[in-house]
Amino acid sequence: MTNEIRAIFDRIAPVYDQLNDWLSLGQHRIWKEMAIKWTGAKPGDTCLDLCCGSGDLALRLARRVGSTGQVYGVDFSANLLETAKQRAQSQYPQPNISWVEANVLDLPFEDNQFDAATMGYGLRNVTDIPRSLQELHRVLKPNTKAAILDFHRPNNQQFRTFQQWYLDSIVVPLADRLGVKEEYAYISPSLDRFPIGKEQVEIARQVGFTSATHYPIANGMMGVLIISK
Numbered sequence: 001m002t003n004e005i006r007a008i009f010d011r012i013a014p015v016y017d018q019l020n021d022w023l024s025l026g027q028h029r030i031w032k033e034m035a036i037k038w039t040g041a042k043p044g045d046t047c048l049d050l051c052c053g054s055g056d057l058a059l060r061l062a063r064r065v066g067s068t069g070q071v072y073g074v075d076f077s078a079n080l081l082e083t084a085k086q087r088a089q090s091q092y093p094q095p096n097i098s099w100v101e102a103n104v105l106d107l108p109f110e111d112n113q114f115d116a117a118t119m120g121y122g123l124r125n126v127t128d129i130p131r132s133l134q135e136l137h138r139v140l141k142p143n144t145k146a147a148i149l150d151f152h153r154p155n156n157q158q159f160r161t162f163q164q165w166y167l168d169s170i171v172v173p174l175a176d177r178l179g180v181k182e183e184y185a186y187i188s189p190s191l192d193r194f195p196i197g198k199e200q201v202e203i204a205r206q207v208g209f210t211s212a213t214h215y216p217i218a219n220g221m222m223g224v225l226i227i228s229k
């Protein structure tokens with residue numbers, strides 16, 4: 001399963017950023033900025049971006065922590081990490097980001113190392129959600145926060161119907177034109193399996209986070225889980 005997930009993301013790497021911009025009408029950038037703001041990351045901090053993919057959140061975090069801070073972006077897709085590295089190299093001044101190819105279920109970091117963390121569209125894709133939150137808990141310093149952004153199923157039936165229609169009738173056909181139909185068709189079933197907000201809160205509390213709150217955004221089609229150690 002892990003290898004299948006990695007293969008999906010390696011295959012979509014060439015079109016990933018473009019499709020996210022088109023399909024969310026640029027909104028994903030706003031959702032990511034909200035997530036970063038909610039971590040409380042500040043200049044000089046050492047931050048972690050789990051499942052960093054092509055580096056969107058890591059690059060934004062690096063802007064926030066500035067030249068005295070440091071960001072670590074972790075992902076197991078070599079192709080998406082390559083895109084992330086190229087994006088960072090094209091920026092001036094060069095952001096302080098270390099790109100780490102690793103499995104987020106087994107993080108190559110010491111305990112209590114990070115001042116803040118993000119995870120964008122990663123939690124739904126890991127094979128063991130409690131384990132990934134446990135690892136995140138282990139590497140965060142006490143009294144710090146993480147923000148976990150992902151898709152969510154809206155409570156409102158009209159938005160739910162719209163979300164399903166958009167995924168089936170806009171996202172998958174457009175992805176098909178770029179040769180990645182099966183990869184994008186995976187989003188909907190992965191969302192059906194994904195714990196809803198209050199279940200995410202429960203898992204976070206069980207692994208030891210002192211507080212956990214899930215905020216629906218984009219009319220409940222997305223959500224941000226804020227967890228404090």
Ligand SMILES: C/C(=C\Cc1cc(O)c2ccccc2c1O)CCC[C@H](C)CCC[C@H](C)CCCC(C)C
Pocket residue numbers: 008012016019020023024025027028121124125163166167171183184186187221
């Ligand atoms: C950045 C976004 C999604 C990342 C993403 C996550 C996954 O798990 C994938 C799995 C397999 C293939 C691709 C991905 C993937 O790209 C969020 C925005 C992109 C979405 C494809 C757009 C979805 C839009 C909402 C359902 C409705 C938005 C309504 C309005 C147009 C804002």
Ligand SMILES: C[S@@+](CC[C@H](N)C(=O)[O-])C[C@H]1O[C@@H](n2cnc3c(N)ncnc32)[C@H](O)[C@@H]1O
Pocket residue numbers: 005006009050051052053054055056057074075076077080102103104105119120121122125126127
């Ligand atoms: C949808 S992408 C999100 C990328 C980026 N965070 C963003 O918001 O655009 C999900 C990422 O999670 C990564 N991923 C999934 N499971 C992982 C795991 N167990 N360890 C490391 N990376 C993982 C994939 O390789 C992929 O890059």
